[in-house]
Amino acid sequence: MKLLKFLLFPFAFIYQVITQVRNLLYDYQIFKTTITKPLVISIGNLTVGGTGKTPHVEYLIALLLEKFGNQSLATLSRGYGRKTKGIIIANQKKINQEISAQTIGDEPMQLFSKFGKGITVCVGEDRVKAVEAMLAYKPTIQVVILDDAYQHRAIHRNINILLTDYYQPFYSDCLLPVGRLRESRQGAERADAVIVSKCPNNLTTADKSNIALQIERYTRPQTPIFFSTLVYQSPIPLFENYEISNLKEGSNIILLTGIAKTFALLNYLKTKYQIVKHFEFADHFSYQETHLKEIISYYLVENQKNTCYILTTEKDSVKLLPFQKILQAYPIFYLPIEVQFLQEEETFNNFVLSKF
Known part of the structure; x- marks a missing residue:
């Protein structure tokens, strides 16, 4: 890793020159x-x-x-x-x-x-x-x-x-x-x-x-x-087929995220739930039906062993709404956050x- 960073430094220098020139052009009102x-x-x-x-x-x-x-x-x-x-x-x-x-x-x-x-x-x-x-x-x-x-x-x-x-x-x-x-x-x-x-x-x-x-x-x-x-709020059902009370503290969850950093989220969730599986995708990831069917298949297998729920972020929840037909039968919740x-x-x- 250190060798890779060393090899990348010339590119970082070029990038610095480009961004500094651009900022100077704005500072001197040329842009x-x-x-x-x-x-x-x-x-x-x-x-x-x-x-x-x-x-x-x-x-x-x-x-x-x-x-x-x-x-x-x-x-x-x-x-x-x-x-x-x-x-x-x-x-x-x-x-x-x-x-x-x-x-x-x-x-x-x-x-x-x-x-x-x-x-x-x-x-x-x-x-x-x-x-x-x-x-x-x-x-x-x-x-x-x-x-x-x-x-x-x-x-x-x-x-x-x-x-x-x-x-x-x-x-x-x-x-x-x-x-x-x-x-x-x-x-x-x-x-x-x-x-x-x-x-x-x-x-x-x-x-x-x-x-x-x-x-x-x-x-x-x-x-x-x-x-x-x-500040993480209480989970909310993605669809109106489940009550908030269904997802209790200590429940088994399958986590679905498509955000830049999961560190703080995981730290919080580990104090509240048992994370059975984490499906982690890139930030702004565009979910397709195949991805969601894979998650549902995993849920169906796990849920036969122990009752579990699917939990996702508020940011990801808006990307799941168009798939209501294939998701609404399952206990999917999202986690709102506030500053x-x-x-x-x-x-x-x-x-x-x-x-x-």
């Missing part, structure tokens, strides 16, 4: 940054995947809906994992256009399923044109949340939030392809706030100070640093709301 009519919050990271962006986006949606109300808020992302191209507004009903994880991506579909009645959910490669399209569709939009757009500098943002994983912080990482960084650590200087995500609940003040010292080597002076954790700030919730809320 244009467009200021849009709606206020913009960007939430993203320096690394590839797995920092918990979507739960933090959901937190921001709930916070901003309280201030601005329904129909004033929108989310915009590229729509990773979708099978379509171009700008799609999920709320805009068009003939022959089905809205699903296949057409808009799993994370936007999760947001649309939860908040679609109150906000506009949009995907598009060109963020500036996508904002224009959303305003044409719904002129009442006042705030746009850019999901995973830290490196997308073509659109101006009023708040630039950087997420970093507690277990894999950006300050200990290297550039692609040696490490997982999309750009150099110095990119943290653009952040208006940093959130250290997926922290353990028992994080001490000393731990926070040590982490903050590392982060402050790369951020602007006085940049606020917050610490958050993921909780460690003693800093009010401070973070005030920081965000003070910008508007």
Whole structure:
């Protein structure tokens, strides 16, 4: 592994030069940054995947809906994992256009399923044109949340939030392809706030100070640093054929995941259930009928030995819904998660709301 990393360093150097030149072109306004009519919050990271962006986006949606109300808020992302191209507004009903994880991506579909009645959910490669399209569709939009757009500098943002994983912080990482960084650590200087995500609940003040010292080597002076954790909620049946009470603590489960990192999830589930089998797929994985039939076959064999259940993530659940005909007869549950700030919730809320 060390030899492989050594061999990859020249490619990491080339990648660093390319990303630094690109950032300089934006810094010196050679590349244009467009200021849009709606206020913009960007939430993203320096690394590839797995920092918990979507739960933090959901937190921001709930916070901003309280201030601005329904129909004033929108989310915009590229729509990773979708099978379509171009700008799609999920709320805009068009003939022959089905809205699903296949057409808009799993994370936007999760947001649309939860908040679609109150906000506009949009995907598009060109963020500036996508904002224009959303305003044409719904002129009442006042705030746009850019999901995973830290490196997308073509659109101006009023708040630039950087997420970093507690277990894999950006300050200990290297550039692609040696490490997982999309750009150099110095990119943290653009952040208006940093959130250290997926922290353990028992994080001490000393731990926070040590982490903050590392982060402050790369951020602007006085940049606020917050610490958050993921709180797992009670499992919810994917279909209406089972009750929540069926899945009791200590039950045998078959786990199905298609997310970037499973470390925190597995740690939690091992304290609650007996994991009989883990079907682990890549992030944004597009499930096919053959994959699900394999899982069901495994379930049928295991369930004859001991009663068991199928458990998946909330992100994966939206990709399973189109397969209701072959799945609805089985006990499939998904696990919602929420973000909780460690003693800093009010401070973070005030920081965000003070910008508007």
